[in-house]
Amino acid sequence: MFSASKTFPTAHEDLIHDVKYDFHGKRMASCSSDHSVKIWDCDEEDQWNCTAAWKAHSGSVWRVTWCHPEFGQVIATCSFDRTAAIWEELLGEQSREGKQSHWVRRTSLVDSRTSVTDVKFAPRHLGLLLATCSADCVVRIYEAHDVMNLSQWSLQHEIQCGLSCSCLAWNPSMFRFHLPMIAVGSDDPSSTAGGKVHIYEYSDANRKWRKVEIISMVTDSVHDLAFAPNFGKPYHTLAVASKDLSLFSIKPIGNLGKEPVSGGAISKFDMHRIAEFTEHDSKVWRVSWNVFGTVLCSSGDDGCVRLWKANYMGSWKCIEVMRGNGKKSEQQLEPKTTVVTASNNQNIRSPPPGIMNIKRNSGWPSFSTNADKGKLYY
Amino acid sequence: MHTSITRKLVNETHNVFVMLQGQVASSTGSNLQSQMVMSSKQYRAILKACSMDLMHMAETCEDEGERESFEDQIQIFEMIQLIWGFCQILFIEVTPDGLLLNQLLDWIKWHFTDGKRLAVDILHDEIPAEHPAYWEAIFRLLLQGEVDSVRKLLSLNTSNQNEAFLSVDELLRKMPQWAHYHHALSAAEFDMKWRHWRDECQRRLEEGHYVAFPNLETLVMVLCGDENVFAEMKDMCGSWYHLLVSKMLYQNPTVRAPDLHHYAEACMEEFTLSGTRMGELDNILLAAIQFDIHQVIKDSSAFLSTGSWWFVSHFTDLLHHCGQLDTQNLAYGSNLREFLLLEYASSLMSHKSLWQVGIDYLDYCSVFGRTYITQFINHMSLDNEKKAHKLLHICEERNMQEEVQTICKVMGMKSLRRGKLGAALSWFLRSRDVTATSKLTERLIMEYSKTGQFEYTDILDNLGPAMFLSNRLTFLVKYREFHKLYESGETNKAASLLLSLLEARLAPRTFWITLFKDATPLLESKEVIFNSGQTYVLMHCLEELRHELDAKTDISQKLTDMEKDKLDLLQLCLTRNLSKAIKAEGTVKTS
Numbered sequence: 001m002f003s004a005s006k007t008f009p010t011a012h013e014d015l016i017h018d019v020k021y022d023f024h025g026k027r028m029a030s031c032s033s034d035h036s037v038k039i040w041d042c043d044e045e046d047q048w049n050c051t052a053a054w055k056a057h058s059g060s061v062w063r064v065t066w067c068h069p070e071f072g073q074v075i076a077t078c079s080f081d082r083t084a085a086i087w088e089e090l091l092g093e094q095s096r097e098g099k100q101s102h103w104v105r106r107t108s109l110v111d112s113r114t115s116v117t118d119v120k121f122a123p124r125h126l127g128l129l130l131a132t133c134s135a136d137c138v139v140r141i142y143e144a145h146d147v148m149n150l151s152q153w154s155l156q157h158e159i160q161c162g163l164s165c166s167c168l169a170w171n172p173s174m175f176r177f178h179l180p181m182i183a184v185g186s187d188d189p190s191s192t193a194g195g196k197v198h199i200y201e202y203s204d205a206n207r208k209w210r211k212v213e214i215i216s217m218v219t220d221s222v223h224d225l226a227f228a229p230n231f232g233k234p235y236h237t238l239a240v241a242s243k244d245l246s247l248f249s250i251k252p253i254g255n256l257g258k259e260p261v262s263g264g265a266i267s268k269f270d271m272h273r274i275a276e277f278t279e280h281d282s283k284v285w286r287v288s289w290n291v292f293g294t295v296l297c298s299s300g301d302d303g304c305v306r307l308w309k310a311n312y313m314g315s316w317k318c319i320e321v322m323r324g325n326g327k328k329s330e331q332q333l334e335p336k337t338t339v340v341t342a343s344n345n346q347n348i349r350s351p352p353p354g355i356m357n358i359k360r361n362s363g364w365p366s367f368s369t370n371a372d373k374g375k376l377y378y
Numbered sequence: 379m380h381t382s383i384t385r386k387l388v389n390e391t392h393n394v395f396v397m398l399q400g401q402v403a404s405s406t407g408s409n410l411q412s413q414m415v416m417s418s419k420q421y422r423a424i425l426k427a428c429s430m431d432l433m434h435m436a437e438t439c440e441d442e443g444e445r446e447s448f449e450d451q452i453q454i455f456e457m458i459q460l461i462w463g464f465c466q467i468l469f470i471e472v473t474p475d476g477l478l479l480n481q482l483l484d485w486i487k488w489h490f491t492d493g494k495r496l497a498v499d500i501l502h503d504e505i506p507a508e509h510p511a512y513w514e515a516i517f518r519l520l521l522q523g524e525v526d527s528v529r530k531l532l533s534l535n536t537s538n539q540n541e542a543f544l545s546v547d548e549l550l551r552k553m554p555q556w557a558h559y560h561h562a563l564s565a566a567e568f569d570m571k572w573r574h575w576r577d578e579c580q581r582r583l584e585e586g587h588y589v590a591f592p593n594l595e596t597l598v599m600v601l602c603g604d605e606n607v608f609a610e611m612k613d614m615c616g617s618w619y620h621l622l623v624s625k626m627l628y629q630n631p632t633v634r635a636p637d638l639h640h641y642a643e644a645c646m647e648e649f650t651l652s653g654t655r656m657g658e659l660d661n662i663l664l665a666a667i668q669f670d671i672h673q674v675i676k677d678s679s680a681f682l683s684t685g686s687w688w689f690v691s692h693f694t695d696l697l698h699h700c701g702q703l704d705t706q707n708l709a710y711g712s713n714l715r716e717f718l719l720l721e722y723a724s725s726l727m728s729h730k731s732l733w734q735v736g737i738d739y740l741d742y743c744s745v746f747g748r749t750y751i752t753q754f755i756n757h758m759s760l761d762n763e764k765k766a767h768k769l770l771h772i773c774e775e776r777n778m779q780e781e782v783q784t785i786c787k788v789m790g791m792k793s794l795r796r797g798k799l800g801a802a803l804s805w806f807l808r809s810r811d812v813t814a815t816s817k818l819t820e821r822l823i824m825e826y827s828k829t830g831q832f833e834y835t836d837i838l839d840n841l842g843p844a845m846f847l848s849n850r851l852t853f854l855v856k857y858r859e860f861h862k863l864y865e866s867g868e869t870n871k872a873a874s875l876l877l878s879l880l881e882a883r884l885a886p887r888t889f890w891i892t893l894f895k896d897a898t899p900l901l902e903s904k905e906v907i908f909n910s911g912q913t914y915v916l917m918h919c920l921e922e923l924r925h926e927l928d929a930k931t932d933i934s935q936k937l938t939d940m941e942k943d944k945l946d947l948l949q950l951c952l953t954r955n956l957s958k959a960i961k962a963e964g965t966v967k968t969s
Contacts, residue, residue, distance in 0.1 A: 026761075069792075073795065147813070229753065231746055231753070232745075
């Protein structure tokens, strides 16, 4: 099933922290502790070429994320230097694929007082919104009012989480009676601080984000979160990567999500753990779903990337294991079944150059797109 | 799996699938059943054709590894055909009287061709009876119910004039076969006839007619349906299901489907005792005999789907339409058939040309199909215009307006980045995105006021009703029209158009000065173009403009001296025109 694997050196001078496919799977962005971001394009012969590289921040860049292409070629990055930045690609008439393209900084978001740990664009139907979370326990939501002018972003909401945040995920559900929802994970090491995943929902009536759930079953630090795309199922599925991989089903009760929640009432949820996977036998760093929400991809400290699928009866199991070439790997499953892993072989003294593995499968096994990252560092 | 052969498989079965769905929608009852049977046969025919192609490729292939993978594939296809044929008999092609032996015999003959091949070899041999495989061929054919061929081979035997041989020949000739009788007799009557015949065989055997020829004796024992002899014959059968059918032929030709499994277990035991392991294929067939359709599907999914979901999804779809599947919804939201079709369609999506086939399949998934299509289209990379148009066509066919808009927006942005403003404009118009169109139009207008040149005139000229999407755009088009009229010399029309543009306040304020500048040659011309009423309107507009610009307190936006001078000049032109007009209107024309 999983045949050729492609590896190519990225020439990043330090650990690669994140790699993300864009919406269509033909471009990739990678960011690293060497403060830089690189953009890769796939050409017709399936070769990946670096079309842009620049120093984005003055500290390690933790995460990079792509925006929906209807807003243009836009990425956002967040970094240890307490800022998040938004970049847009400029292409003149002379420039063609394969040639170097130029990315400009549209804006810097400097409200955080500590390292910004994650940045994610909201689902397209909510408009041009961006959420960042930082180690100072705050999730900030920014909005660009003018979609043609990306330099004007205003801070719309600040959510106090109470715990140092490490990752966040938007719920991509487009069902019109589902309110915007964010899950925030924390890497607070103390086990007495309660559940490490908080769910927030936006109430239109009060114009506020409110905490609606805490997943108390997760008490170890959380490294990644991902909501599965929801196609009319009555419940949401959330994958949590921490000490192990867990899947939770979050079901709005009462209206069964079929009518709008009236006025300022807080939604209630029925939540339970669907599955817990310990096959990685070590910390799970990244999780990602495919486009249809049928396959989950996870990567762990054992250097393996695993794919998980549910049969028609709803029971989950691992359908595939892939080995990266080193202990640490970061992965992303792209639309059309290609998994990217960026692995940083950590030798004893010297930080190695980052290397990216792309494993391509033959395409038949039952899943198509998936944007999923598994990342390991330290 | 995405080789050219499997692509052929996908495309052709897609045609069959779509036709089947159409027939399900339109026909009912027995007409529908015959359609199902035909579809089933078509699927199997396509499979067989692909199998043959694969075999050909395997033979001509040089690379060892490739050949191995071809052979694996061929094996899987063989198994699928076997299972499909069997299930067709049990579940789809159900005869009204429930008897299925004939179909089973056909099935066996189709898949186990050793006997026939041996027979052909022997017939071509010089002395057939001396051929080492002579009796083997006869027994194989006998077990498949090929009575005529057996008789022919026996007649080639050197002792064929012997009484024993003649007796056997007679028995064989008189053997009642359901295929010949099923029009005329009922099952019970046939059964009686057959028992009568079998008693005759038994009698002759006991009377020792065949003592001299042990092989003939064995033959007649088979005809009598003797249990022990079948145990010896099992090697000729090769597999328990062949043995099962052969046994039924000679022990119980009027067997009905539900009773098969009693005999099946005994046959299976025969084989397991001698050490053959039961593989997945055998389990699937056993499940089918036991009418446990879900188990069949489950095992097939587990075992035969490592390469693709093709088999299970098409098969389940067919069974579903035959009414053989339980249609209740599962926890994930829909039924089993839809689950498998979704899996199959998803697996096609990653292929660069088969994705369209995948979308077609999704059309027939009633619960989740549409959302899957939407999601997939959203993620599809728009490599070039052709693909974008294809996707748009697909969206429009299915009335997915939002996706149309998204695709157009993305393409518009792409064009904009490449600097192709004209293409971007047409994409934004198509997406009916007012903001983007307005922004882009303003850019075009600004460019005009800087360069005095229009680009993209052909797009602007051919917009038609689309220009009303954005005020700015309407203005731009009308302005272009004004220029055309002016150039072609129709000054009156041009003038009234210009006037209406100013009056309707369509233009951005910043552009008014340019408009007035355009009006100047018309004002300065010898003949009166703007009459007094129109001139008053123009003067009013000028006042308004001056007033507004004066009222701006922001220093940077105040008029420069040069601009003030321009406005004064304009005022002068307008006044002069006014005087001309009043004079002209007041003059009585002498004829």
